[in-house]
Amino acid sequence: MRKLQNDELNRLTVDGFKMAEKTPIVVVLDDIRSLNNVGSVFRTADAFLIEKIYLCGITATPPHKDIRKTALGATESVAWEYAENALALIKSLKTQGYTTIAIEQAENALMLDQVQVNGDLKYAVVFGNEVKGVSQKVVNACDQVIEIPQFGTKHSLNISVSAGVVIWDLWSKMKN
Numbered sequence: 001m002r003k004l005q006n007d008e009l010n011r012l013t014v015d016g017f018k019m020a021e022k023t024p025i026v027v028v029l030d031d032i033r034s035l036n037n038v039g040s041v042f043r044t045a046d047a048f049l050i051e052k053i054y055l056c057g058i059t060a061t062p063p064h065k066d067i068r069k070t071a072l073g074a075t076e077s078v079a080w081e082y083a084e085n086a087l088a089l090i091k092s093l094k095t096q097g098y099t100t101i102a103i104e105q106a107e108n109a110l111m112l113d114q115v116q117v118n119g120d121l122k123y124a125v126v127f128g129n130e131v132k133g134v135s136q137k138v139v140n141a142c143d144q145v146i147e148i149p150q151f152g153t154k155h156s157l158n159i160s161v162s163a164g165v166v167i168w169d170l171w172s173k174m175k176n
């Protein structure tokens with residue numbers, strides 16, 4: 001097998017991305033401390049044609065060299081907006097018809113592999129702080145909570161890894 005060159009991958013241009021039909025998912029990053037995590041989520045959002053990223057609380061916003069380092073240009077393709085208060089944003093997204101989902105370990109959380117997706121709905125997935133997770137107030141405001149099953153000794157995954165796992169899973173279920 002021969003590795004493909006970048007020019008053989010037939011990727012969209014930034015303008016092509018902006019005009020392309022988007023996956024009906026928005027990502028909410030609430031109080032994310034690591035700018036590298038933010039940049040990585042931008043790249044994942046680009047890969048799966050995500051509608052928009054909302055950056056809340058202390059989450060840094062582009063342009064920033066540490067975000068740019070991992071985003072590799074995805075801050076130019078993926079729509080984003082700063083919203084100071086994640087709780088107010090969740091309430092607003094619900095009025096816009098989004099099903100809001102906190103990605104968290106919580107009582108009665110639905111395991112990601114058990115989640116069924118309705119391709120006619122729009123989803124907002126919320127990822128929280130690297131240490132504290134999604135705040136309880138935001139969890140309470142969301143329509144549901146999804147947990148990523150884990151079987152080792154650690155209690156959590158890195159935020160950018162969690163975003164990649166969840167976004168890919170939801171995208172693949174929507175496309176089937």
